[in-house]
Amino acid sequence: MWASNTNNGSSLHNHNNMKNYIEANKERFLAELLDLLRIPSISADSKYKDDVRKAAEFIADKIQSAGADFVEICETAGYPIVFGQKIIDKSLPTVLVYGHYDVQPADPLNLWDSPPFEPVVKDGKIYARGACDDKGQVYMHIKAFETMMATNALPCNVKFMIEGEEEVGSDNLGTFVKANKERLTADVILISDTAIIANDIPSIDVGLRGLSYLEVEVTGSNRDLHSGVYGGAVANPINVLSKMIASLHDENNHITIPTFYDDVVELTPAQREAMAQTPFDLEAYKKDLAIDDVRGEAGYSTLERASIRPTLDVNGIWGGYIGEGAKTVLPSKASAKISMRLVPNQQSDKITELFTKHFQAIAPAGVTVTVRPHHGGEPYVTPTDSKEYKAAEKAMEESFGKKPVPTRGGGSIPIVALFEKELGLKTVLMGFGLDSDAIHSPNEHYGLFNFYKGIETIPLFFKYYAES
Ligand code: BES
Ligand code: MN
Ligand code: MN
Numbered sequence: 364m365w366a367s368n369t370n371n372g373s374s375l376h377n378h379n380n381m382k383n384y385i386e387a388n389k390e391r392f393l394a395e396l397l398d399l400l401r402i403p404s405i406s407a408d409s410k411y412k413d414d415v416r417k418a419a420e421f422i423a424d425k426i427q428s429a430g431a432d433f434v435e436i437c438e439t440a441g442y443p444i445v446f447g448q449k450i451i452d453k454s455l456p457t458v459l460v461y462g463h464y465d466v467q468p469a470d471p472l473n474l475w476d477s478p479p480f481e482p483v484v485k486d487g488k489i490y491a492r493g494a495c496d497d498k499g500q501v502y503m504h505i506k507a508f509e510t511m512m513a514t515n516a517l518p519c520n521v522k523f524m525i526e527g528e529e530e531v532g533s534d535n536l537g538t539f540v541k542a543n544k545e546r547l548t549a550d551v552i553l554i555s556d557t558a559i560i561a562n563d564i565p566s567i568d569v570g571l572r573g574l575s576y577l578e579v580e581v582t583g584s585n586r587d588l589h590s591g592v593y594g595g596a597v598a599n600p601i602n603v604l605s606k607m608i609a610s611l612h613d614e615n616n617h618i619t620i621p622t623f624y625d626d627v628v629e630l631t632p633a634q635r636e637a638m639a640q641t642p643f644d645l646e647a648y649k650k651d652l653a654i655d656d657v658r659g660e661a662g663y664s665t666l667e668r669a670s671i672r673p674t675l676d677v678n679g680i681w682g683g684y685i686g687e688g689a690k691t692v693l694p695s696k697a698s699a700k701i702s703m704r705l706v707p708n709q710q711s712d713k714i715t716e717l718f719t720k721h722f723q724a725i726a727p728a729g730v731t732v733t734v735r736p737h738h739g740g741e742p743y744v745t746p747t748d749s750k751e752y753k754a755a756e757k758a759m760e761e762s763f764g765k766k767p768v769p770t771r772g773g774g775s776i777p778i779v780a781l782f783e784k785e786l787g788l789k790t791v792l793m794g795f796g797l798d799s800d801a802i803h804s805p806n807e808h809y810g811l812f813n814f815y816k817g818i819e820t821i822p823l824f825f826k827y828y829a830e831s
Contacts, residue, residue: 443527445464495813628708754831
C-alpha cells in the first residue's frame with residue numbers, strides 16, 4: 364500500500380499532499396529542532412557525556428514516532444549510534460541516511476551573540492551550535508520521513524544511521540559498520556551535511572577531502588628557564604616550533620614535505636575549465652570574511668585551493684606564558700595541532716607517516732620532537748553520471764526551480780570512503796547549508812528557508828531514486 368505512484372497525476376498529488384503536510388506542521392517541526400538544539404551534545408568534551416546520550420535518545424524517539432518499524436540505540440565503545448528503519452517491501456530499493464547528532468565545542472563563548480545552546484530564530488535563521496552542522500540537517504530527514512509516512516508517499520525502504528562521534532573522527536563507526544553489514548544493507552547512502560552555493564544557486568557536493576590530523580610537541584630543556592639567564596644559549600621550543608612550521612610551506616605556498624604531492628590526482632584542463640565556471644564571487648567571499656585578500660597555493664584559484672588541492676594548517680598552537688602581563692620565561696615545551704586536507708588519491712596513513720618522518724628530520728639539535736597522530740579519513744568523489752546523483756539533481760531542480768551545479772567541497776566526512784569500502788555503497792551529499800552559516804564558529808546558524816527546502820526536497824530524492 365505504500366508503493367509509489369508512477370503515474371504523473373498522482374505523484375503530483377502526492378507532492379502537493381506532502382507540501383500541505385509540511386505547511387501544516389512547520390511550526391512543530393521547528394519547535395522540535397529547537398528542543399534538539401538545546402541539548403549540548405559536544406562529543407569532544409567529556410563534561411557533556413550525558414547530554415550526548417540525551418541527543419541520541421531524542422533522535423531515536425523522533426525516528427520512532429515518525430513511523431519507523433524498528434529503532435535501536437546501538438552501544439559502541441564511545442557514543443551510541445542510532446539505527447532505525449522502515450522496510451515497506453524488500454524488493455524495493457533502500458536509502459540509508461547517515462548524519463551526526465554530536466556537535467563541535469562552542470568556544471569562544473564570548474563571541475556568541477546569544478548562548479549556543481539556547482537557540483533563537485532571528486532574521487529567518489536559527490542560531491545555535493549544531494543548527495546547520497548537523498542537527499538541523501539530520502532533522503530535515505526525520506521530518507521528511509514523517510511527511511512521507513503521514514501522506515502515504517514513502518516510495519522505498521529507508522534506514523537511518525545517526526552517529527555521535529563525527530566531530531571527533533568517527534572512531535567507533537568503522538567497527539559498527541563492519542559488524543552490522545547485514546543490517547546496513549542498502550542501495551545508496553544519502554547525507555545532508557554539506558552546503559549549497561547560495562539559496563538561489565543550488566549545488567551538490569561531489570567531493571570531500573580526506574584528512575590527517577596530528578599533534579606535535581617540541582621539548583627543549585627539562586624545565587622552564589629564566590629568559591634572561593638562559594635566553595640566547597638554549598633552544599626555545601616555541602621559536603623552534605614556529606620556524607619548523609613556517610618551513611612546511613615554500614614561497615609559493617606549496618607544501619615542502621618530500622613526496623607529499625606524489626599521489627595527488629591533478630584535474631584535467633577540461634575539469635579545471637568546468638570548475639572555473641562554478642559561480643563564485645571573490646569580492647563577496649572576502650567581504651564575508653573581512654579580509655583584504657585571499658592567500659594560497661600559487662597557480663590555483665580560490666575554489667581549487669579550497670577543494671581539489673591538499674593543505675596543511677595549524678589549528679592550534681601553545682606553550683609558554685599566556686597569562687596576564689609579562690613573565691620572562693623560556694618554555695620547556697611547545698605544541699601544535701596540525702591538519703592536512705587530502706585529495707584523491709592521497710592516503711591518510713601514508714601522509715601521516717610522511718609528515719612524521721619529515722618533522723623529525725627537520726628538528727634541530729637541542730630539542731626533541733614527538734608527533735602523535737589523531738584521526739584521519741580518506742577523500743571521496745561522487746560520480747555525476749550515477750542514478751543517485753541524477754535523482755538528487757532532479758529533486759533539487761524541482762524544489763529550487765533550477766538545476767543544481769556539481770561542486771567539489773573542501774570538508775571531510777571520513778566515513779563516506781569507508782561506506783564505499785565496507786558496504787560497496789556510493790554516497791550522495793545532498794546538503795542544504797551555506798558556507799556562511801558559520802559551522803564550527805561562534806553564531807552558527809541555519810536558514811529556515813534551507814531547513815524547509817530540505818524537508819521538501821528529500822522526499823523528491825526518494826521518489827526519483829525509487830523510480831530510476
Ligand atoms: N559537516 C562537516 C563536513 C563538511 C562541512 C563537509 C562543509 C563539506 C562542507 C563535518 O561535520 C566536519 O566538520 N567534519 C570534520 C571532520 C572530522 C574528522 C572532525 C572536518 O571536516 O573537519
Ligand atoms: Mn557535519
Ligand atoms: Mn562539523
